[in-house]
Amino acid sequence: MNTLEREFIAEVLADKSNASMLYRAKINWEEKRDHYKAMVREFATLVSHSDTKVARLIAKSFFEKYKKWLAMAEGHISRLTWQRKVCLGRAKQVDIDVSEVKQVPIGQFMGSPGQSYGNRVKYKCPLHREKTPSFVWYKDQNSWWCYGGCGGGDNIDLYMKLNNVSFKEAIEKLSTTIC
Numbered sequence: 001m002n003t004l005e006r007e008f009i010a011e012v013l014a015d016k017s018n019a020s021m022l023y024r025a026k027i028n029w030e031e032k033r034d035h036y037k038a039m040v041r042e043f044a045t046l047v048s049h050s051d052t053k054v055a056r057l058i059a060k061s062f063f064e065k066y067k068k069w070l071a072m073a074e075g076h077i078s079r080l081t082w083q084r085k086v087c088l089g090r091a092k093q094v095d096i097d098v099s100e101v102k103q104v105p106i107g108q109f110m111g112s113p114g115q116s117y118g119n120r121v122k123y124k125c126p127l128h129r130e131k132t133p134s135f136v137w138y139k140d141q142n143s144w145w146c147y148g149g150c151g152g153g154d155n156i157d158l159y160m161k162l163n164n165v166s167f168k169e170a171i172e173k174l175s176t177t178i179c
């Protein structure tokens with residue numbers, strides 16, 4: 001988050017009437033999220049059902065793209081949900097730079113070193129039982145995706161799921177791991 005964004009958010013959060021604006025923004029992202037989710041599903045099917053290698057590769061690149069957008073939309077939705085709560089006085093504002101928290105490597109939450117493939121690291125998914133690793137950590141974006149059906153997101157989303165905590169609790173806890 002840069003200074004302008006911080007100022008904007010501080011201003012929005014100081015005014016309760018902005019809760020509806022945050023709510024509308026959240027709904028917009030939810031619509032996008034649903035669209036991205038549908039596209040991810042569609043391209044996943046195309047990846048496994050295309051006849052030619054070229055078609056599979058094209059489908060795969062679209063699949064990866066929508067997957068990233070889906071993770072981004074989910075990040076925005078959890079942020080806006082939390083900001084709206086702060087706005088309505090239902091949550092305390094946490095004076096932490098969320099973008100800093102997002103740098104905490106996902107690898108830190110995993111019990112094992114995983115298998116590295118360039119910028120990707122494969123693990124057995126910590127969110128469901130499995131024998132073959134289908135959980136991928138994308139190191140360059142510090143995002144994750146479980147190809148076994150658990151979905152994906154950023155490190156905050158994963159921390160929330162792993163520890164069954166709220167967005168606010170997750171950033172509070174994660175911020176303590178930043179030196």
Ligand SMILES: [Zn+2]
Nearest residue numbers: 125128146150
């Ligand atoms: Zn999983």
